[in-house]
Amino acid sequence: MPDLLIELFSEEIPARMQTRAADDLKSRVTDGLVEAGLTYAGAAAFSTPRRLTLALEGLTASSPTTREERKGPRTDAPDKAIEGFLRGAGVSRDDLEVRDEKKGQVYYATITKPGRDADAIIAEVLEGVIRGFPWPKSMRWGNGTLRWVRPLHSILCILTDEAGEARVVDLDVDGIVAGNTTEGHRFMAPGRFSVTGFDDYTAKLKKRHVVLDARERSEAIWQDATNQAFAAGLEVAEDASLLAEVAGLVEWPVVLMGTIDDAFLGLPPEVLQTSMREHQKFFSVRSSKTGRIERFITVANRETADQGVTILAGNQKVLFARLSDAKFFWENDLRIAKAGGQEWQKALENVTFHNKLGSQADRVNRIAALAREIAPVVGCDANLAEQAARWAKSDLPSEMVYEFPELQGLMGRYYADAAGFPSEVAAAAQEHYSPLGPSDDVPTAPISVAVALADKLDILTGFWAIDEKPTGSKDPFALRRAALGLIRLVLENEVSIHLKQLAGLWLGANDSACQKALTASKAAQKRLNETMEDSPMDIQERLTIATYERDIGLRCAEVGADLLSFFHDRLKVYLRDQGIRHDVIDACIEMPGNDDLALLVKRATALSDFLKTEDGGNLLQGFKRANNILSQAEDNDGVEYSYGADVKFAETDEERALFAALTNAEPKVAAAVKSEDFAAVMTALAGLRAPIDAFFDAVQVNSENQIVRRNRLNMLGQIRKIGLAAADLTRIEG
Structure with a gap:
């Protein structure tokens, strides 16, 4: 089996393109050869500033002869149909075979494709790869039609047999004829030299001051x-x-x-x-x-x-x-x-953040207002949080950041120190951009956390308000990254914060639709106040004010709910990487307080851990069984069985034991949910596993005695109520 060596020698290839280009050469050539019927034992691609190289070991010398059997039309089909089949199969009528089938006699053709030498296949594949190479940018030169990243000077393409004899593959691409020669270092070893195979090629290159790898x-x-x-x-x-x-x-x-x-x-x-x-x-x-x-x-x-x-x-x-x-x-x-940075802060008024969201100065004002609201939640001084937020973007107009944009934030920290701001303010200037990616560190200092949360919440709520949301793979404003950053800030700092409330505050203060309604509401209120001394309150004025306030509420609710859904989707992606199933997250999202991501994750983590235990898995099955029986009975009877069971109607020890277990567990679950101790919730639920199992093993719920039946259904209602206090267990799969 011969070995194949290919080198495409050109002017300097940009460094950022070389690795991808070597991979593309390898994948496109090997895919083309395999598709044409050749196989190989191994392949390796290399790049230097002036060459792309591909070496294949153990290439088959030719493609195999193939035979394909193709079914044609019936023998009594029109002549045109038969002639079309003959043309497509490349055979004559004499080559056809007639076979009997259920619907009559049918023509079959056996198409034989003889194998081809590797040389011909390589030339065909390589020319196609060169002419269609996926450079990010390419150029033409001279009078040719070939496009390459830089002018292509030569093609080395040789097959070396087991005896070490090398032959050049016959190939001509736009006047560049393949050969067995290449060049060494441009300055230290100019001039061409011939090679006989990959080992000879690499050794001679190194002697001529070229390290291929x-x-x-x-x-x-x-x-x-x-x-x-x-x-x-x-x-x-x-x-x-x-x-x-x-x-x-x-x-x-x-x-x-x-x-x-x-x-x-x-x-x-x-x-x-x-x-x-x-x-x-x-x-x-x-x-x-x-x-x-x-x-x-x-x-x-x-x-x-x-x-x-x-x-x-x-x-x-x-x-x-x-x-x-x-x-x-x-x-x-x-x-x-x-001097205090006022010159920079003034300059931010002339820097547009987005034509629908105002200037960078407007954005700073919004972040400062949000930081004040967030400060008590993260345990920091609101005035200091606002000061940090107002300084955080100050370095954007600086000359250093203009020259090196990647230093934004870091320079803000240096300049805050120079201006004499507290160290917490200086740190927030740098840290509020974080985390920028999944591996980036998350700020932990309270002031930095407050400003970072405000920064990301402003971006997300603002672009949601103007309906510039991510679509498919498009996310020009990096909103998915901002949402993941906010999620990590909340979870890794254990911040209990209600996102819908903060989004509502932003919308009420900044959204154009809310502002319009608010302005109209204030005008109506003013008119009403002016007439109150002379005349009774006008009902129409009251209705007008209520309408405007309703419009504000509806707008906030609509945008807030949509944004929260986006947060939940990103949270699912994040938690899936932490090993928490999507159905567990869905079960917890359905519970109250789902805009408090820290609370949501505490619940989901506890539930996930519980379901991995034997008690958790069995209790889930017991809950589902109870819920299915109960739902069917409620549909049939047209009533809801949720009014509490009475132990005096119990007929078996298993009923009385379950009644006692439910009575004991219900207040524990309620207290644990209220204190957000979801591990305790799951512990209380675990105590129900055995009595529920025993109940279903020994008791027939649908008793002929209707009083007993209703009592047992109400007991199942208690199971459902307690289970749903932990999470919407109906959404758990299995």
């Missing part, structure tokens, strides 16, 4: 960088994404460590790291004792006679200019911060 380049960069830093008593700041990007910029990595001018060492370390990372792809090197960034690591793509001195000098010159700008931004921003 991106992982090998990454490991070499990191090892050399950390060794150089360690020798200087320093450490390299870890940055996996930068490491992957830099490995995609070089074919022969040469690690160099440079110094940062003392004039810039006073900049915040995050500013230094971000500036060097974004503009020059430098790694930050810091002191392990102080955390201060003192040097940088750059990765060159070549060795030089002066050991990189000239390269480092050029990089340090550019870095000086970049950091001079950063220092200017920092010092100018500090001046504004120390």
